[in-house]
Amino acid sequence: SSGINAEYGAVRMKQKKIVKEIVVASCGPSQSQETIRTALAMGADRGIHVEVPAGTDADLQPLAVAKIFSKLVEKEKPDLVILGKQAIDDDANQTTQLLAGMLDWPQGTMASVVNAADGRLTITREIDGGLEDISVSLPAVISADLRLNEPRYATLPNIMKAKKKKIEKMTPENLGVDITPRLKILNVVDPPVRQAGEKVPDVSTLMEKLKEKGHL
Amino acid sequence: MSSTSFARGIFLGELREEEIFPYPQVLDSDQKETISMMMEAGHAFFQNTNDAAANDSAEKIPEEQLDEMRQLGMYGLMVPEEYGGLALTNTMYAKFGELTGEYDLGLGIHTGAHQSIGYKGILLYGNPEQKEKYLPSLASGDVFACFCLTEPSSGSDASSIKTRAVLNEAGTHYVMNGAKIWISNGGIAEIFTVFAQTPAIDAKTGETKDKITAFIVERAFGGVSHGPPEKKMGIKCSNTSEVYFENVEIPVENVLGEVGGGFKVAMNILNNGRFGMGACLTGTMRMLISKAVDHANNRKQFVSNLREYQGIQQKIARMNLLCYANESMAYMLCGNMDRGAPEYQIEAAMSKIFASQSAWDVCDETIQILGGAGFMKDVGIERWMRDLRIFRIFEGTNDILKLFIALNGVQELGNLFKKQGNLGTVMGLAQKRVLGMGSLKTKVHADLEPSVKQLQEDITKFHIATSAQVIKYKKKIIEQQVVLNRIAESSILLQSMAAVISRANLAAEKGDTSEVVLASAWCGEAHQKIAALVADMQNADLTKVDNATLNVGKLSLDNNGYLAQSPI
Numbered sequence: 001s002s003g004i005n006a007e008y009g010a011v012r013m014k015q016k017k018i019v020k021e022i023v024v025a026s027c028g029p030s031q032s033q034e035t036i037r038t039a040l041a042m043g044a045d046r047g048i049h050v051e052v053p054a055g056t057d058a059d060l061q062p063l064a065v066a067k068i069f070s071k072l073v074e075k076e077k078p079d080l081v082i083l084g085k086q087a088i089d090d091d092a093n094q095t096t097q098l099l100a101g102m103l104d105w106p107q108g109t110m111a112s113v114v115n116a117a118d119g120r121l122t123i124t125r126e127i128d129g130g131l132e133d134i135s136v137s138l139p140a141v142i143s144a145d146l147r148l149n150e151p152r153y154a155t156l157p158n159i160m161k162a163k164k165k166k167i168e169k170m171t172p173e174n175l176g177v178d179i180t181p182r183l184k185i186l187n188v189v190d191p192p193v194r195q196a197g198e199k200v201p202d203v204s205t206l207m208e209k210l211k212e213k214g215h216l
Numbered sequence: 217m218s219s220t221s222f223a224r225g226i227f228l229g230e231l232r233e234e235e236i237f238p239y240p241q242v243l244d245s246d247q248k249e250t251i252s253m254m255m256e257a258g259h260a261f262f263q264n265t266n267d268a269a270a271n272d273s274a275e276k277i278p279e280e281q282l283d284e285m286r287q288l289g290m291y292g293l294m295v296p297e298e299y300g301g302l303a304l305t306n307t308m309y310a311k312f313g314e315l316t317g318e319y320d321l322g323l324g325i326h327t328g329a330h331q332s333i334g335y336k337g338i339l340l341y342g343n344p345e346q347k348e349k350y351l352p353s354l355a356s357g358d359v360f361a362c363f364c365l366t367e368p369s370s371g372s373d374a375s376s377i378k379t380r381a382v383l384n385e386a387g388t389h390y391v392m393n394g395a396k397i398w399i400s401n402g403g404i405a406e407i408f409t410v411f412a413q414t415p416a417i418d419a420k421t422g423e424t425k426d427k428i429t430a431f432i433v434e435r436a437f438g439g440v441s442h443g444p445p446e447k448k449m450g451i452k453c454s455n456t457s458e459v460y461f462e463n464v465e466i467p468v469e470n471v472l473g474e475v476g477g478g479f480k481v482a483m484n485i486l487n488n489g490r491f492g493m494g495a496c497l498t499g500t501m502r503m504l505i506s507k508a509v510d511h512a513n514n515r516k517q518f519v520s521n522l523r524e525y526q527g528i529q530q531k532i533a534r535m536n537l538l539c540y541a542n543e544s545m546a547y548m549l550c551g552n553m554d555r556g557a558p559e560y561q562i563e564a565a566m567s568k569i570f571a572s573q574s575a576w577d578v579c580d581e582t583i584q585i586l587g588g589a590g591f592m593k594d595v596g597i598e599r600w601m602r603d604l605r606i607f608r609i610f611e612g613t614n615d616i617l618k619l620f621i622a623l624n625g626v627q628e629l630g631n632l633f634k635k636q637g638n639l640g641t642v643m644g645l646a647q648k649r650v651l652g653m654g655s656l657k658t659k660v661h662a663d664l665e666p667s668v669k670q671l672q673e674d675i676t677k678f679h680i681a682t683s684a685q686v687i688k689y690k691k692k693i694i695e696q697q698v699v700l701n702r703i704a705e706s707s708i709l710l711q712s713m714a715a716v717i718s719r720a721n722l723a724a725e726k727g728d729t730s731e732v733v734l735a736s737a738w739c740g741e742a743h744q745k746i747a748a749l750v751a752d753m754q755n756a757d758l759t760k761v762d763n764a765t766l767n768v769g770k771l772s773l774d775n776n777g778y779l780a781q782s783p784i
Binding site: 033034037038041152153154155156157159160163 | 246250256257261287288297
C-alpha cells in the first residue's frame with residue numbers, strides 16, 4: 001500500500017540527510033505490528049503502534065485516524081509527516097488533508113518528488129492536469145503518491161536489526177481520541193451494468209428513440 | 217543416554233514417540249514473524265530480480281545480482297550474529313530454502329554449496345581464531361567457499377581420496393598436492409574446505425598410516441587453481457569445476473578439527489546440511505503441482521477438461537501425497553535438530569532419499585500432464601527436470617544412503633542378537649514389544665487411529681522380517697544389497713507414516729481435519745508397499761529369483777554389454 005511507499009520515501013530522505021530520525025506509526029489491530037516491523041526493517045528508527053481491537057478497525061474512519069495522528073504529532077513534535085495517499089481498503093484520500101487542517105500545517109498531497117532546501121520543501125504533485133510544483137514551509141504534512149519511489153524489500157540483515165528497535169504501544173483512549181465513526185455507510189452497490197448501446201441510421205430516428213425512452 | 221531416534225527404534229520393533237509426537241513446534245512468535253518478513257523479501261527478490269531461465273541459458277548468475285544477494289543477507293543465514301550472520305535456526309533456514317526451491321535450484325546450489333557445506337566445517341569445528349578470521353567475509357558473501365572432497369577415483373568411496381598434505385620439517389605448514397573434481401563454487405571460491413590424506417602415527421602401534429585431515433585452504437596461499445566450468449545437464453548457473461592443489465602451503469593453524477579426524481568432519485558436515493534438501497524440494501514440488509493443476513483445470517480434450525479424468529486425478533493425488541509426506545519428514549527433521557536431538561543421521565538420510573526421488577517423480581508427472589508443452593523450453597518445466605536429476609546423486613548418492621540406513625539398523629539388531637540367537641526368541645520378544653507399543657492410538661484424532669494401527673503392525677512385521685535376514689546372513693548381510701535395499705525402503709516408508717500421522721494430528725488439534733485425508737491415504741499406500749517389501753524379504757523363492765537375476769547382471773558385466781543377440 002502507499003503507506004510503505006511513504007516509509008521508503010522517508011528512508012530516502014534520511015539517506016540524503018534531509019531527515020535525522022524516522023518514527024513510523026500505524027493504527028490498527030495486532031497485525032499492524034508486522035507492518036511496523038517491516039517499516040523498521042526498511043530503515044525507520046522506532047515505531048508507535050496505536051492498537052485498535054480487531055473488528056472495530058474496519059470502522060476506523062479517516063477523521064479518527066487524523067485525530068490520532070494529530071495527538072501523536074503533539075507528542076513527538078516532528079517536522080514532517082508523510083502518509084500514504086489513500087488506503088487500500090476504502091481509497092478515501094482524506095487523512096492527510098484532515099490532519100493538515102487540524103494542525104494548521106501546509107500540505108503537499110500526491111507527492112511524487114520531494115526536495116529540501118533552507119527549511120522549506122519543494123514538492124512535485126501528481127494532479128489530473130499533469131505535474132504541479134509547490135513550495136511549503138516546515139512543519140508540513142505530505143501524502144505519498146505511488147510514484148514517489150520504487151520500494152525495495154527489507155533485506156534479511158535489516159529485518160534482524162529491526163527486532164532490536166523499539167515499538168511503543170498505546171490505544172486511542174490513551175491519546176484521548178474517540179474513534180467512534182461519524183459517518184454511517186447506508187448502502188454499497190455495484191455500479192449499474194452498462195447497457196448495450198444501439199446504433200441508429202439517422203438523426204430523426206435518434207430523436208424518436210430519445211423521446212421513447214423519456215429522455216426528451 | 218539411550219537414543220530417542222524413531223528411525224533407529226523401528227529396527228528394534230519399537231515405536232519411539234519422543235521425536236515424532238507431537239509434531240515438533242520449535243518456532244516462537246518472534247521467529248514466525250521474522251520468517252514472514254523474510255518470505256516477503258525473498259519472494260520479491262526471486263520474482264523481480266532473479267531470472268532462473270536466463271541464469272540457466274547463460275550458465276551464470278549475473279555479477280550485479282550477486283551484490284543484491286549479498287545485501288539481502290543470503291550468504292550467512294546460519295552464521296552467529298557476532299560474525300555478521302543472521303543466526304537462523306535450522307527450521308528457519310529450511311523455510312528460506314523452501315522459498316529458493318520454488319524459484320531456482322541452480323541459485324540454491326550456489327548459495328548452498330557456500331554455506332550449507334562450503335564453510336559449514338568452520339561453523340561446526342572451527343576454533344575461535346578460525347571463526348573470527350574467516351566467518352565475517354564468508355557470511356557477507358564478499359568471499360565464497362566450497363567443499364572439496366570428491367576426486368576422479370573417489371566418489372562414494374570418500375576415504376580412498378589421494379590428495380595428500382605432508383607436514384614440513386619446520387612443523388609450520390602442511391604442503392598439499394592433489395586434484396578434486398566436480399566442486400560446486402570451485403571456480404569462484406576463495407576459501408576451500410579440503411580433505412586430504414595426512415600421515416599419522418598410530419598411538420598404539422607406532423606405525424605411520426594415512427588418515428584424512430580437514431583443512432581451511434585460502435586461494436591466496438598460492439598453488440590453488442581451477443579448471444573451466446563444467447557443462448552440466450542442470451543447475452547450470454551454479455559453477456562446478458575441478459580444483460588443483462600444487463605444493464600449497466597451509467599453516468598448521470588451518471587444520472580444521474583434529475589431525476586425522478577429517479573423515480568424521482566430512483561426514484558430519486554433509487549430515488548437518490542434509491536437512492536442507494527436504495525443505496528445498498518441498499518448494500519445488502508445490503510449485504510443480506500448481507502448474508500441473510492449472511493445466512488440468514484449463515486444458516480440454518475430448519469432452520472435458522483434463523481434471524475430469526481419473527488418470528489425471530490419480531496423478532495429481534499422487535503428487536500431493538509425495539509432497540505432503542516429504543514436507544512432513546523434512547520439518548520434523550529440522551525441528552528435532554533444533555530441539556537438540558542427540559543424533560539424526562538416519563532420519564536425515566531418509567529425508568534426502570525421499571525428497572530427491574519424490575521431486576523427480578513429481579516433475580516427471582508434471583511434464584506428462586502438460587504433454588508436449590511439458591517438453592518445450594519456453595514453458596519452463598523441462599529445466600526443473602534437468603535441475604532435479606543431480607539431487608539423487610550428490611550429497612551422498614541415494615544408493616549409498618540406503619545401504620547406510622539399512623546397515624545402521626542391521627548393526628542395532630546384530631548387537632541385540634549377540635545375546636539371544638534364534639528366531640523363536642526374536643518372535644517372542646517382538647510380540648511383547650507390540651503390546652508395549654505405547655498409547656499413540658489414544659492420543660491421536662479418531663480418524664487417524666486406523667493409520668496408527670497400521671504403523672504399529674508394520675513396525676512389528678518389519679522388525680521380524682529384518683531380524684530374520686540378520687540371523688540368516690549374519691556378517692555377510694553387508695554383501696546382500698538386494699535385501700538391504702528392501703530393508704531401507706521399508707524403513708523410509710515407516711518414517712514417513714509416523715511423520716504424516718503426527719502432522720495431520722497437529723492440524724486436527726488446531727481445528728483443521730482436512731489433512732487427515734492426506735495422511736490416511738499416504739499411510740494406506742505405504743502400508744501396502746511395506747507389506748510387499750516384507751513379504752519379498754521372507755520369500756525363499758524370490759531369493760532364488762533374485763540370485764538368478766543378479767547372475768544376469770554379472771554375465772552382462774562380463775560380456776561388456778547387453779547379453780542377447782538380435783532376434784532376427
